[in-house]
Amino acid sequence: MGTRQYGHKTSHSEPGPGDGGRTGSWRVARPILDANACIPAKRGTAACFICWLYCPDGVITRTIPPGIDYEYCKGCGICAEECPTKAITMVEESCFILTEERKR
Amino acid sequence: MHIIESGNVAAAQGVKLSRAQVIAAYPITPQTPLTEKLSEFIESGEMDAQYVPVESEHSALAVCIAASSTGARAFTATSANGLLYMHEQIHWAAGARLPLVMCVVNRGVGAPWTIWNDHQDSISQRDTGWIQIYVNDHQQIIDGVIKAFMLAEEVMIPVMLCYDGYLLSHTYMPFEVPGQEQVDAFLPPYKPAYALDPAHPANLNTVTLPEVRVDAKGRTAHGYMEIRYLLQEDMQGAIKVMSRVEERFKEHFGRGGNPHYETYRCEDARFIAVSMGSLSYHLREVIDSLRDDGIKAGIMSIHLYRPFPAQVIAQGLEGAEGVVVFEKALSYGYEGALCSDVKAALYTFNGSRKKRPFVHNYILGLGGREIKTTDLYEAFKDTCLNNGKADVGLKWIGLKI
Amino acid sequence: MHMKTTILSLPEEEFVHPGTRACSGCGLGIAYRIALKALGKNTILVVPPSCLTVLQGLYPVAATMLPCLNVTFASTAAASTGMVAALKALNKPDIKVVAWAGDGGTADIGLQALSGAAERGDNFLFICYDNEGYMNTGVQRSGTTPQWAITANTPIKGKMQQKKDVPAIMAAHHLSYVATCSASYPLDLYDKVKKAVTLPGLKYIHIQIPCPPGWGFEARYAVKLGKLAVETGLFELYEVEQDVQRLTGASGKIADKRSLVPVAEFFKAQSRFRLMNSSQIEKIQEQINKKWAGAFEIAGDTDEP
Numbered sequence: 001m002g003t004r005q006y007g008h009k010t011s012h013s014e015p016g017p018g019d020g021g022r023t024g025s026w027r028v029a030r031p032i033l034d035a036n037a038c039i040p041a042k043r044g045t046a047a048c049f050i051c052w053l054y055c056p057d058g059v060i061t062r063t064i065p066p067g068i069d070y071e072y073c074k075g076c077g078i079c080a081e082e083c084p085t086k087a088i089t090m091v092e093e094s095c096f097i098l099t100e101e102r103k104r
Numbered sequence: 105m106h107i108i109e110s111g112n113v114a115a116a117q118g119v120k121l122s123r124a125q126v127i128a129a130y131p132i133t134p135q136t137p138l139t140e141k142l143s144e145f146i147e148s149g150e151m152d153a154q155y156v157p158v159e160s161e162h163s164a165l166a167v168c169i170a171a172s173s174t175g176a177r178a179f180t181a182t183s184a185n186g187l188l189y190m191h192e193q194i195h196w197a198a199g200a201r202l203p204l205v206m207c208v209v210n211r212g213v214g215a216p217w218t219i220w221n222d223h224q225d226s227i228s229q230r231d232t233g234w235i236q237i238y239v240n241d242h243q244q245i246i247d248g249v250i251k252a253f254m255l256a257e258e259v260m261i262p263v264m265l266c267y268d269g270y271l272l273s274h275t276y277m278p279f280e281v282p283g284q285e286q287v288d289a290f291l292p293p294y295k296p297a298y299a300l301d302p303a304h305p306a307n308l309n310t311v312t313l314p315e316v317r318v319d320a321k322g323r324t325a326h327g328y329m330e331i332r333y334l335l336q337e338d339m340q341g342a343i344k345v346m347s348r349v350e351e352r353f354k355e356h357f358g359r360g361g362n363p364h365y366e367t368y369r370c371e372d373a374r375f376i377a378v379s380m381g382s383l384s385y386h387l388r389e390v391i392d393s394l395r396d397d398g399i400k401a402g403i404m405s406i407h408l409y410r411p412f413p414a415q416v417i418a419q420g421l422e423g424a425e426g427v428v429v430f431e432k433a434l435s436y437g438y439e440g441a442l443c444s445d446v447k448a449a450l451y452t453f454n455g456s457r458k459k460r461p462f463v464h465n466y467i468l469g470l471g472g473r474e475i476k477t478t479d480l481y482e483a484f485k486d487t488c489l490n491n492g493k494a495d496v497g498l499k500w501i502g503l504k505i
Numbered sequence: 506m507h508m509k510t511t512i513l514s515l516p517e518e519e520f521v522h523p524g525t526r527a528c529s530g531c532g533l534g535i536a537y538r539i540a541l542k543a544l545g546k547n548t549i550l551v552v553p554p555s556c557l558t559v560l561q562g563l564y565p566v567a568a569t570m571l572p573c574l575n576v577t578f579a580s581t582a583a584a585s586t587g588m589v590a591a592l593k594a595l596n597k598p599d600i601k602v603v604a605w606a607g608d609g610g611t612a613d614i615g616l617q618a619l620s621g622a623a624e625r626g627d628n629f630l631f632i633c634y635d636n637e638g639y640m641n642t643g644v645q646r647s648g649t650t651p652q653w654a655i656t657a658n659t660p661i662k663g664k665m666q667q668k669k670d671v672p673a674i675m676a677a678h679h680l681s682y683v684a685t686c687s688a689s690y691p692l693d694l695y696d697k698v699k700k701a702v703t704l705p706g707l708k709y710i711h712i713q714i715p716c717p718p719g720w721g722f723e724a725r726y727a728v729k730l731g732k733l734a735v736e737t738g739l740f741e742l743y744e745v746e747q748d749v750q751r752l753t754g755a756s757g758k759i760a761d762k763r764s765l766v767p768v769a770e771f772f773k774a775q776s777r778f779r780l781m782n783s784s785q786i787e788k789i790q791e792q793i794n795k796k797w798a799g800a801f802e803i804a805g806d807t808d809e810p
Contacts, residue, residue, distance in 0.1 A: 003325065006324070006326050008326075009201055009335075009338075010200055010201050010309065011564045012298065012306050012564075013320075013564045013565045014307075014565065015569065016320025016522060016566050017320075017523055017524045018524035018566070019522070019525055019526060019562035020527075023524045023526075046513055047513070048512070049512050050512065053515070053692075055535075055538075056533075056727075057525065062517055072523035072524040076530030076531075077725030078530055078535075078724065078728055081729065125591065125594035156586055159617060160617060160618070162577075162583070163582075163617075163621060166587060169576070170587030171587040171590055173574055174574075174591035178587070192577055196576075300572045301572060305569075305571050305573075307562060310558060310562065310567075311563045317566075319565035319566060325565035
């Protein structure tokens with residue numbers, strides 16, 4: 001079964017996530033947010049959101065507290081570096097592999 | 105309306121009547137009067153189009169590629185080194201399947217510099233995936249432009265319409281200019297299957313992996329090789345589409361014939377000259393003289409060079425004892441490109457060795473070297489009388505070395 | 506005086522899907538994501554071969570949610586011109602055309618077409634994202650690579666020539682708008698992009714993009730590096746409108762406070778400058794001091810960043 005029936009005869013790409021696959025697998029360390037130190041979480045109102053602003057991959061949600069999509073988070077650490085209250089710390093990915101394996 | 109004008113003006117008239125919407129123009133001899141005429145049409149309000157005076161030929165084709173991808177009918181023209189400068193874009197337009205039309209006013213290429221006519225510029229683009237058509241006179245130029253837009257938009261492959269620099273571009277001939285309503289009835293507005301549109305976002309012509317891959321909706325998409333295969337397939341299909349376009353043109357304008365090649369006195373010819381462009385009409389004098397001498401000669405003037413209509417050309421030549429290919433270009437290190445293509449066609453489609461005509465190759469007119477009728481006559485006669493027994497291999501006419 | 510955008514007033518809508526092939530910590534990821542918020546849906550992008558080509562996705566998946574045309578390396582500006590012409594011919598003049606080229610595609614191979622489009626006054630925004638090298642092909646030197654940087658093809662001596670000043674070249678075309686930005690100051694970038702698209706003719710925005718693998722630093726410091734470039738006065742954030750240049754944001758603050766972070770801190774933070782000696786650094790510090798002496802006399806525009 002070939003590609004003969006495919007719609008376009010040219011290189012025509014339509015939008016969708018994960019062109020690079022599950023880029024979360026690139027991580028060596030993952031960002032963990034401590035809501036007790038997070039400004040919008042403590043105030044219960046929209047504030048700060050510097051982590052959301054600077055995420056190069058748009059995997060942080062502008063919510064209270066911010067959420068991180070670990071499917072695609074590459075673990076760059078910019079959010080941890082820029083958070084004004086150090087509410088985000090980078091934790092070795094290996095800590096989570098064992099937990100996730102156990103879950104399966 | 106019957107007028108007497110130059111070949112470049114004939115082309116410009118064709119572009120105006122075809123309602124091209126975006127015109128990119130960079131000056132190069134001998135194309136300049138064509139784009140100058142278009143700028144006159146646009147500035148006077150006679151033609152409604154965007155005229156973009158680009159800063160290079162590479163950019164000229166970039167403008168056309170982007171304009172066409174956005175849904176507008178686009179045109180440009182060039183010659184020689186200008187054509188070579190846009191070579192990367194020529195490949196691009198074909199792979200992007202854009203129905204551009206470009207007039208190539210044939211001129212020799214540097215080094216060294218020449219501004220005079222030969223076919224090396226367009227011949228060297230034959231592998232790119234553009235449809236290539238060579239025309240012989242001004243009527244064919246204006247008609248050819250109009251037909252080119254229809255053909256291009258039908259098969260979504262860009263078309264190069266080639267005519268001889270100076271010999272056709274700058275000489276004056278009478279020709280019929282069809283009316284705008286007539287052309288509008290023949291050639292509808294450009295309506296592509298897809299044009300860049302914020303309502304339907306897509307990313308065009310990005311990096312394409314060697315293997316097929318699943319798209320965002322889970323369907324297996326073509327790979328690079330499939331995309332290129334489809335270009336080849338549609339190019340070959342264009343041979344028949346060209347015939348349909350020709351029939352339609354004949355219905356509307358009363359002019360037309362065989363769109364692939366044009367013959368003169370070939371019906372009972374023992375020896376057939378093959379050529380492209382204005383040389384084909386020049387050769388008619390030679391044919392008439394040979395006939396007066398009792399030699400049954402004829403000419404096949406090829407219009408459609410790519411896709412190469414190999415089967416019909418082989419059929420057209422099969423009755424002859426000898427074929428002499430006269431060319432204003434060559435594939436350096438081997439022989440004339442047209443000659444190789446003709447031989448291959450005869451090899452593929454003409455049965456046993458006994459029936460195949462011999463094929464000889466003459467190179468002439470490079471860099472605008474004058475082509476004397478007497479030289480043509482002597483060369484052709486020599487080949488006919490020796491019945492192909494003279495040594496094969498490239499021969500040159502008009503060389504003064 | 507227009508209102509400066511804040512993090513909280515930035516639109517939430519995203520125009521880039523996650524899971525792209527951009528490097529971890531890519532400065533372009535930040536700049537692209539925020540700038541697209543300023544552009545919005547009614548935009549078509551033009552992109553030559555560059556890091557963005559890869560970020561945007563390989564066929565048949567597109568990470569960008571806007572329509573985009575990939576073009577040959579030299580032709581970004583010419584293709585944008587053609588697109589604008591087509592939209593005019595089709596009576597769709599309010600669709601924005603925005604070119605995004607890397608430094609190579611702007612300052613080297615792309616400069617001819619860019620200058621041509623500038624001279625013709627074609628109505629589109631040309632954005633150069635400058636990561637200071639041909640990063641997509643493996644960190645080769647470009648016209649905008651700074652002096653002394655070690656790159657893949659200046660591996661031992663470092664680049665001998667100075668960085669090409671592309672914004673100055675574009676300003677010399679007397680455009681309606683020329684601006685410099687940084688991925689580390691995305692709100693300044695957002696405002697400039699928003700302003701640029703309202704102005705006529707060709708607009709040029711030059712964004713400095715910190716690049717972790719190309720510049721040689723840990724990904725988490727990408728924003729810090731970009732800020733350091735500005736705080737040392739090495740890179741200035743400015744706008745040129747009607748041929749009048751004015752500092753913006755953090756660069757305006759520097760002019761006010763008359764203080765520069767020593768440029769050595771910027772160089773020492775990146776392994777691409779590892780072979781610089783102190784006299785080379787001093788020479789650059791002198792050039793920066795001289796450059797800013799005039800600005801220190803005239804206060805810049807210093808609204809809150």
